[in-house]
Amino acid sequence: QVQLVESGGGLVQAGGSLRLSCASTARTFSAYDMGWFRQAPGKERDFVAAITWRGSTTYYTDSVKGRFAISRDNAKKTVYLQMNSLKPEDTAVYYCAADRYGRASSSSDAYDYWGQGTQVTVSS
Numbered sequence: 001q002v003q004l005v006e007s008g009g010g011l012v013q014a015g016g017s018l019r020l021s022c023a024s025t026a027r028t029f030s031a032y033d034m035g036w037f038r039q040a041p042g043k044e045r046d047f048v049a050a051i052t053w054r055g056s057t058t059y060y061t062d063s064v065k066g067r068f069a070i071s072r073d074n075a076k077k078t079v080y081l082q083m084n085s086l087k088p089e090d091t092a093v094y095y096c097a098a099d100r101y102g103r104a105s106s107s108s109d110a111y112d113y114w115g116q117g118t119q120v121t122v123s124s
Helices: none
Strands: 004-007 012-014 016-025 033-039 045-051 058-060 068-073 076-085 092-099 120-121
Touching: 004 092, 016 033, 016 092, 016 120, 033 076, 045 068, 045 076, 045 092, 058 068, 076 092
Parallel strands: 012 120
Antiparallel strands: 004 016, 016 076, 033 045, 033 092, 045 058, 068 076, 092 120
8 A cells, every 4th residue: 555645734924935745655656657636625626736757747737837846756755846936825735646557647536546635824
């Protein structure tokens, strides 16, 4: 069973930055595409960013382009989400997810393993 553990969430003022981390126990972490999703209260879980297994290609939802950056360190079995210029509308629980089949999809259905989430709150 693959475990994903997110960390780095917290409370930050608008315009501030946070870096989320997601550590994996997967032996073959380097073979998984990874994604970040978020879920605000009363809303569906939405795609934020994804990165291919080699880290060569990244994808973002339009609302975070130019502000967020996804990266990974396969040696540390960790994926990161650097979040800059945060806005109150970025407030959500952030989840990382692993895709065994290399789809790097924006659909949550494509992901096989999920972390427990970390809360990000941006105050205005």
